[in-house]
Amino acid sequence: MCAGLPRPVRAAYEAGPTGYGLARELARRGVECVVAAPSKIPRASGDRVKTDRRDAEHLVRLLWAGKLHAVRVPGAEEEALRDLVRAREAVRVDLMRCRHRLSKLLLRHAIRFDDGRAWTERHRAWLADVQLGWPAAQSTLADAIGAVDALVHRREQLEREIVAMLPTSPWQAQIARLRCLRGIDTLTAAGLCSEIGDFERFARAADHELRRAGPIGEHDRPAAPPRRDHQDRLRARPPAAGRGCLALPQAPRHWQGPGRPPGRSARRSSRNRLERPAAPAPHLEPARATRHIVAWARSRRRFWAYHVYAAIKTGNTGRLQSFLNWGPSRGRRTCG
Numbered sequence: 001m002c003a004g005l006p007r008p009v010r011a012a013y014e015a016g017p018t019g020y021g022l023a024r025e026l027a028r029r030g031v032e033c034v035v036a037a038p039s040k041i042p043r044a045s046g047d048r049v050k051t052d053r054r055d056a057e058h059l060v061r062l063l064w065a066g067k068l069h070a071v072r073v074p075g076a077e078e079e080a081l082r083d084l085v086r087a088r089e090a091v092r093v094d095l096m097r098c099r100h101r102l103s104k105l106l107l108r109h110a111i112r113f114d115d116g117r118a119w120t121e122r123h124r125a126w127l128a129d130v131q132l133g134w135p136a137a138q139s140t141l142a143d144a145i146g147a148v149d150a151l152v153h154r155r156e157q158l159e160r161e162i163v164a165m166l167p168t169s170p171w172q173a174q175i176a177r178l179r180c181l182r183g184i185d186t187l188t189a190a191g192l193c194s195e196i197g198d199f200e201r202f203a204r205a206a207d208h209e210l211r212r213a214g215p216i217g218e219h220d221r222p223a224a225p226p227r228r229d230h231q232d233r234l235r236a237r238p239p240a241a242g243r244g245c246l247a248l249p250q251a252p253r254h255w256q257g258p259g260r261p262p263g264r265s266a267r268r269s270s271r272n273r274l275e276r277p278a279a280p281a282p283h284l285e286p287a288r289a290t291r292h293i294v295a296w297a298r299s300r301r302r303f304w305a306y307h308v309y310a311a312i313k314t315g316n317t318g319r320l321q322s323f324l325n326w327g328p329s330r331g332r333r334t335c336g
Contacts (some may be wrong), residue, residue, distance in 0.1 A: 003029045012063045014038045014055075016069050023073045033073075036062075040069040075195050081162075081169065082194040088158040089191070095151040102144040106130070109137070162190055174199065 002011055011026055011035040026033040036059065043058075061069050074082065106112070109132055116122055127145055132138050163186060166175060171193040177191035308331060 002026055002031045005031075008032075010034065010063060012036055012039070012059050012068060014059070020073045020079060024076070027073070034068055034070045035073055036068040037071050041069060061063065067107060072197060072201065078194065078197055081165070081190070084165075084189045085194045088155060088162065088187075091151055091158060091252075092154045095148065095155060098151055100149045102141070102148060105137075105141060105144060116310075127153060149238065159187060162187060166190060182209070 002009065007030075010032045013036070015035050015038060021040065023033045031248050041059075041062065058324040059068070090181070098217060111130060111132075113123055113126055115126065125173065127141075130141065132141055166186070169175075171190070174193050175186065178184050178192060179186060184192075
């Protein structure tokens with residue numbers, strides 16, 4: 001039917017259990033066929049009626065608009081190897097489930113294997129001597145052991161067939177190269193080659209993107225940000241006056257409490273954190289600040305008036321500003 005249609009003609013269908021035989025036959029007869037990825041077909045949120053006619057019309061509209069994502073159509077030999085690799089993977093999953101059922105059966109009867117790793121020859125010999133005490137439970141154990149042995153035999157047979165057909169397969173060179181990588185053996189390399197197929201299609205896609213973006217010169221590339229290592233993070237920041245700021249930090253948080261003044265350790269840590277600029281701030285009047293601060297401290301009989309006077313005498317305006325901010329922030333009597 002497709003070959004008798006007037007040219008040019010295009011066809012499309014979703015990838016699924018029917019395989020790629022139809023796409024290969026249409027390509028042999030000169031009809032372009034797009035095998036669409038089902039997960040990338042756009043669908044409306046309210047479109048929940050799914051029939052063959054509606055799906056065919058939807059695919060035709062998307063094919064006409066160019067919104068179908070085509071998947072690669074493998075050859076017949078590649079598809080056969082893929083089916084064999086997937087059959088071995090299905091047996092492996094079934095074997096894992098049977099082993100889990102067997103181990104949980106023994107766990108319900110409080111029977112454990114403590115002589116090495118499980119599912120080895122020693123473990124298999126130990127399973128043959130396990131007695132559960134009840135005929136029904138013993139029959140269940142025998143059936144589970146038989147299922148595990150059968151799946152192990154099937155898996156080994158499929159692995160032998162995969163290894164036997166690799167020397168004559170078109171992926172012999174790719175499998176040999178993949179085996180040079182750490183953690184990839186023969187079966188893993190065969191699975192990668194069967195699922196990926198043509199490795200060069202990714203390189204072509206990258207080249208296409210580069211050609212579409214155009215040539216990139218040295219002046220077009222954005223400058224990489226400077227890397228900061230651990231030593232750079234540990235370096236001390238320059239003083240506030242050197243960063244374009246006024247070196248007048250606010251009072252420390254533990255100084256602003258309503259209770260008594262901080263203890264010796266708190267005063268020492270606060271004194272170490274305060275910065276010492278080379279010259280006092282221009283907008284402060286040391287003489288006027290000294291007169292009011294000392295008078296206020298004496299009137300209140302503050303025992304730390306000495307520290308205020310010492311901060312003024314040494315020119316530590318940051319510490320002086322901390323004392324100035326401490327009173328008004330808590331509703332205390334202001335100075336000056």
